[in-house]
Amino acid sequence: MEWTERYFDKEKECMSRDEMTALQSERLVKQVANVYNNVAFYNKKMKELGIEPGDIKGIEDINKLPFTTKEDLRDNYPFGLLAVPKSKVARVQGSSGTTGKLTLASYTQADTELWGECVARCMTMAGLTDEDIIHTCYGYGLFTGGLGIDFGARKLGAMVIPMSSGNTQRQMMCMEDFAATAIACTPSYALYLAESLRDAGLVDKLKIKAGILGAEPWTVEMREQIESILGIKCFDIYGLCEILGPGVAMECVHHKGLHIHEDYFYPEILNPATNEACADGETGELVFTTLTKEAMPLIRYRTKDLTSIDHSVCDCGRTLPRISKFKGRTDDMKVIRGVNVFPTQVEAALLSMGGEVAPHYMMIVDRENNMDKLTVMVEVDERYFSDEIRELEGLKNKIAGVLKQALGIAVHVKLVEPKTIARSEGKAKRVIDNRNL
Numbered sequence: 001m002e003w004t005e006r007y008f009d010k011e012k013e014c015m016s017r018d019e020m021t022a023l024q025s026e027r028l029v030k031q032v033a034n035v036y037n038n039v040a041f042y043n044k045k046m047k048e049l050g051i052e053p054g055d056i057k058g059i060e061d062i063n064k065l066p067f068t069t070k071e072d073l074r075d076n077y078p079f080g081l082l083a084v085p086k087s088k089v090a091r092v093q094g095s096s097g098t099t100g101k102l103t104l105a106s107y108t109q110a111d112t113e114l115w116g117e118c119v120a121r122c123m124t125m126a127g128l129t130d131e132d133i134i135h136t137c138y139g140y141g142l143f144t145g146g147l148g149i150d151f152g153a154r155k156l157g158a159m160v161i162p163m164s165s166g167n168t169q170r171q172m173m174c175m176e177d178f179a180a181t182a183i184a185c186t187p188s189y190a191l192y193l194a195e196s197l198r199d200a201g202l203v204d205k206l207k208i209k210a211g212i213l214g215a216e217p218w219t220v221e222m223r224e225q226i227e228s229i230l231g232i233k234c235f236d237i238y239g240l241c242e243i244l245g246p247g248v249a250m251e252c253v254h255h256k257g258l259h260i261h262e263d264y265f266y267p268e269i270l271n272p273a274t275n276e277a278c279a280d281g282e283t284g285e286l287v288f289t290t291l292t293k294e295a296m297p298l299i300r301y302r303t304k305d306l307t308s309i310d311h312s313v314c315d316c317g318r319t320l321p322r323i324s325k326f327k328g329r330t331d332d333m334k335v336i337r338g339v340n341v342f343p344t345q346v347e348a349a350l351l352s353m354g355g356e357v358a359p360h361y362m363m364i365v366d367r368e369n370n371m372d373k374l375t376v377m378v379e380v381d382e383r384y385f386s387d388e389i390r391e392l393e394g395l396k397n398k399i400a401g402v403l404k405q406a407l408g409i410a411v412h413v414k415l416v417e418p419k420t421i422a423r424s425e426g427k428a429k430r431v432i433d434n435r436n437l
């Protein structure tokens with residue numbers, strides 16, 4: 001069947017590079033004057049750097065502007081970075097920070113409309129239209145997942161089933177009874193749900209055709225696994241509440257990276273050590289400037305996500321540049337015996353073994369006699385626990401070999417029975433570091 005995207009907005013998503021640069025430049029010049037005049041934090045930062053709004057003539061001057069970090073958000077918590085009077089704020093959303101306080105983002109009414117437009121674009125990339133029924137098990141509340149999908153569905157004119165997270169039995173019942181055609185949740189929960197639907201013999205009774213999955217890193221292999229269990233197409237959606245929530249970027253059907261809505265969010269990929277711009281294809285830290293946001297505009301916000309960018313025109317026709325799947329976060333990276341290790345490497349290695357092991361794992365880092373020790377707990381099929389012990393040992397050695405090859409360090413493998421490792425409906429926790437570094 002030919003792939004069609006009924007609401008694909010070619011005027012906005014297929015601009016020439018020159019048209020896009022002109023639009024971004026015009027928006028940046030306005031935004032810089034706005035933050036200079038209305039946000040004390042940026043006024044001070046720009047003065048420290050000796051820059052005035054007039055020095056920024058277009059997007060090519062963006063590297064003259066100061067960075068914004070998560071710490072800056074924390075220091076100005078909750079409303080210190082507003083560029084509008086608080087009475088213009090229509091809602092707040094947040095994500096839990098590691099230190100207890102939330103990372104809080106504020107939105108005007110126009111910001112929520114922009115959010116809806118971006119998520120609707122994403123849904124269009126997943127082939128959805130106003131006839132679709134979207135079952136969302138992202139949490140509603142301060143977390144941006146649930147409401148972000150809701151705003152997008154409203155803009156698209158689709159039906160939304162606001163399930164929120166939890167109670168898998170009820171999720172399965174509603175998916176079947178309401179004939180959901182799409183699901184939105186984290187990929188780890190999608191896989192759990194897919195396995196549960198398969199085990200309950202319900203897959204054939206579903207009308208589902210697409211999954212919009214995000215809020216945590218996942219691999220191509222994991223996508224293929226969910227797709228094959230449910231017989232659907234899955235798409236990676238990306239966002240962060242500081243910038244918008246879900247809908248900042250999204251994969252199209254060609255799966256050649258996630259298209260960034262760069263008419264609203266200007267992306268830079270910077271070498272984290274030198275802050276110099278990376279060339280297309282080179283890995284660096286993703287940095288965003290919100291070009292049109294009203295309530296809490298951010299200039300050069302450092303996401304700590306490591307990726308690379310591709311500005312070539314996609315097979316789908318969009319000129320919106322594509323970022324690769326994340327190669328980890330600057331914070332998730334663990335240095336173990338001097339080697340940089342990312343959880344996504346473990347996941348990719350396990351999935352490369354085919355159906356032998358489930359991609360459910362936990363990395364535990366300890367220090368014994370001043371030496372780092374990495375243990376990876378992996379779920380394996382229950383038949384290994386009922387069969388000969390030798391078979392279990394053989395599998396354990398095989399996994400240890402695959403992981404050693406992938407990570408470049410020795411790994412202790414501990415095999416556990418299916419569904420032993422906690423599934424997460426928010427972001428999956430994949431690493432426990434006991435070293436107290």
Ligand SMILES: [Zn+2]
Pocket residue numbers: 252253254259314315316317318
């Ligand atoms: Zn594309």
